[in-house]
Amino acid sequence: MNEYLEIILRSLAVYAFMLIAIRLTGKKELSQLNTTDVVLILLISNAVQNAMVGTNTSLAGGLIAAAVLFALNYLLKKLMFKSTWFRNLISQQPEILIHNGNLDFTKLSRLGITNDELQEAMREHGVEHYKDVKLGILEVDGNISIISGDEQLRHTKYLRKRKHKSLGNLN
Structure with a gap:
């Protein structure tokens, strides 16, 4: 050959x-x-x-x-x-980790997401408590998105800690 x-x-x-x-x-x-x-x-x-x-x-x-x-x-x-x-x-699909303040412990365990990682993602989005999370999603790119039920927090713009490669430099 x-x-x-x-x-x-x-x-x-x-x-x-x-x-x-x-x-x-x-x-x-x-x-x-x-x-x-x-x-x-x-x-x-x-x-x-x-x-x-x-x-x-x-x-x-x-x-x-x-x-x-x-x-x-x-x-x-x-x-x-x-x-x-x-x-x-x-590709994989997004996974819902938190819905209306309720954690999906089975999914978190299966995905190997620790409490510390979840709390870090919440802090990055300005959320302190699980009960304040309307929706927490593990995105297909590996980032965790947090949507808060708080009107004031939802209208605040947060930048991702780890930028997706296709977004380029947002600063």
Whole structure:
């Protein structure tokens, strides 16, 4: 087999594996990276590099692997935009964590969201007590949105602590 075709196929396989692995580990992990998450990402990238390029350490081999990853990512984004079925397969749905001050402990436990993380999100939105939360949602990007029942708080503009990559710099 042509060594560059092998790099293309290996890169496709690694991309598919990483997509499935990230999908299975949950959306909470996407936006809330801590030190161990960064170390894990660095080690995974190093581990899968050889799986993509094999023994080819040439510039062309690396560029082909990178081009395949960019192209595949572009195609998946286009497919997700055009196909609701495919978007639902790849993406996760928002999860309601708090409704009218009532916490869904089963969902919080399943998603691995701690009390401290939930309280941090509430403080970021200017809410002190669970009973004041009309709706708390784990968004698909991993952020927790809080909607307060307080009229004064609802009309106050809060910026996200962790900006979504597509929003750019809001300041």
